[in-house]
Amino acid sequence: MTRKFSTLLLTLLTLGSAAIGQQGYTIKFRISGIRDTTCLVAYYYSNSTYIKDTLKVDGSGRCTYKAPADLPRGLYVLAITDKIFFDFVINNDHKFSMETSKADPQKKMVIRDSPENTLFYEYLNTTRDQYDRIQALDNRAKALEGQKDSLKVLSDRAAVINKELIAYKLGIARNHPESFTALLINAMREPDVPEPPMLPNGRPDSTFAYKYYKAHYWDGTDFTDDRFLRTPVFHNKLKKYFENVVVQSPDSIIREADDLIERSRPNAEMFKYLIWFTTYKYENHEIMGFDKIFVHLVDKYYVTGQTTWITKDVNEKIIKKANKIRPLLIGQVAPNMIMQDTSLRLVSMQSISAAYLLLLFWDPDCGHCEKEIPVLKEAYDQMKEKYKLEIFAICSDTSVVKWKNAIRKKHMTWINVDGPRTLTGDYHEQYDIISTPVIYILDRNKMIIAKRLPADKIASFIESYDKHARKP
Numbered sequence: 001m002t003r004k005f006s007t008l009l010l011t012l013l014t015l016g017s018a019a020i021g022q023q024g025y026t027i028k029f030r031i032s033g034i035r036d037t038t039c040l041v042a043y044y045y046s047n048s049t050y051i052k053d054t055l056k057v058d059g060s061g062r063c064t065y066k067a068p069a070d071l072p073r074g075l076y077v078l079a080i081t082d083k084i085f086f087d088f089v090i091n092n093d094h095k096f097s098m099e100t101s102k103a104d105p106q107k108k109m110v111i112r113d114s115p116e117n118t119l120f121y122e123y124l125n126t127t128r129d130q131y132d133r134i135q136a137l138d139n140r141a142k143a144l145e146g147q148k149d150s151l152k153v154l155s156d157r158a159a160v161i162n163k164e165l166i167a168y169k170l171g172i173a174r175n176h177p178e179s180f181t182a183l184l185i186n187a188m189r190e191p192d193v194p195e196p197p198m199l200p201n202g203r204p205d206s207t208f209a210y211k212y213y214k215a216h217y218w219d220g221t222d223f224t225d226d227r228f229l230r231t232p233v234f235h236n237k238l239k240k241y242f243e244n245v246v247v248q249s250p251d252s253i254i255r256e257a258d259d260l261i262e263r264s265r266p267n268a269e270m271f272k273y274l275i276w277f278t279t280y281k282y283e284n285h286e287i288m289g290f291d292k293i294f295v296h297l298v299d300k301y302y303v304t305g306q307t308t309w310i311t312k313d314v315n316e317k318i319i320k321k322a323n324k325i326r327p328l329l330i331g332q333v334a335p336n337m338i339m340q341d342t343s344l345r346l347v348s349m350q351s352i353s354a355a356y357l358l359l360l361f362w363d364p365d366c367g368h369c370e371k372e373i374p375v376l377k378e379a380y381d382q383m384k385e386k387y388k389l390e391i392f393a394i395c396s397d398t399s400v401v402k403w404k405n406a407i408r409k410k411h412m413t414w415i416n417v418d419g420p421r422t423l424t425g426d427y428h429e430q431y432d433i434i435s436t437p438v439i440y441i442l443d444r445n446k447m448i449i450a451k452r453l454p455a456d457k458i459a460s461f462i463e464s465y466d467k468h469a470r471k472p
Helices: 116-141 148-175 181-189 207-217 226-230 236-247 248-264 268-283 289-304 312-328 367-383 402-409 429-430 455-471
Strands: 025-032 036-047 048-057 062-067 074-079 086-089 095-101 110-112 340-343 346-348 356-362 388-394 413-420 438-442 450-452
Touching: 036 226, 036 455, 048 074, 048 226, 074 226, 086 095, 086 116, 110 116, 116 148, 116 181, 148 181, 181 226, 181 236, 226 268, 236 248, 236 268, 248 289, 248 312, 248 455, 268 289, 312 429, 356 367, 356 429, 356 455, 367 388, 367 402, 367 455, 402 413, 438 455, 450 455
Parallel strands: 025 095, 356 388, 388 413
Antiparallel strands: 025 062, 036 048, 036 074, 074 086, 095 110, 340 346, 340 413, 356 438, 438 450
């Protein structure tokens, strides 16, 4: 396994922590198999590792890491090479030593004067041993394919081992609740969902499992404890929650994001991280409509001056981006455009009578437009009458000759207008057009109902939307 180490700073975060007492850290390492070289000290943060320091290794494989008392607590790494490394805990112990071998750092580890790291390595090695036992059973099972009785015996043994391992982990969390190992176990812990209750109709509640899992997903996670940030698991747990546990609608995600951010508010580092994580995740999200989440976060936390850790310039840029997106959110009335058509007549987008109006931003020299426009043309010809569909196509090229030639060549029989010749301002700014093609779909009231869809998704979207809209 290779881990990448980076010295890049997180864009919106600054690292810091309250000092733990007044005593600094002194950690002595000795690694047999290396000499007269250097090792790197790194720390986990989010889903990456970041270099903290470089240690000089002497002729006997010894090196020492010294750090001030305000060193943030969490899981750190001593990297011998880019592929050989081992973890160590910074938590309650300030002066300790770790001795191991380059050949197998985890298994050969000897720790002195650190109950924290002793417990951590007992956990690592126990987990590794149990995993090896399960893997051995799995390998035996592959050789016994089709022998049901023998396979059941092996499966039962593996289940017992797994049950023992779970009990071991829960024992650490129960007996050493203040340890970093317990925190790590809690961060990885999955809810144990019980059998669903029966409904009055005698059937099990089919929604119980999901509701219980979601309600207990964060059990054991203290959002006021920033040690979670310096583990390799918290970021992924957070990512899984927003992608796989929370209902995938903007309003549901907004509620959950606000809830977690508020729970983290007492801890400055966690508060910063939760705002950064959700902002970064939804700033340029690929799912249509999720830009609403980004705008909400900006309005609630950035506009109100709660993001004090970033510079004024960065904060203003984020707010400016949200302001640009806000008029283009799903459900907003599209900004009007008044432009010249091929006969030099002014056409107002708002004046076009259609149940569905597509805005097509295109360019004659755009390679992707060459592929998309024929697909759009086919959908248009099939759906124009049935769905009262019209297209308002805005060309970005300044050459009228090139524009008209492209219209004839592509058989663009809809409303074509010349983008550069407008009475309503720069459409690039109005509609956030950076490249082409871009398609927006409006309803009869010129409200945005979809945007940035590929041409081959237009027909299915309109069919589905129209069917839903016609329901009483």
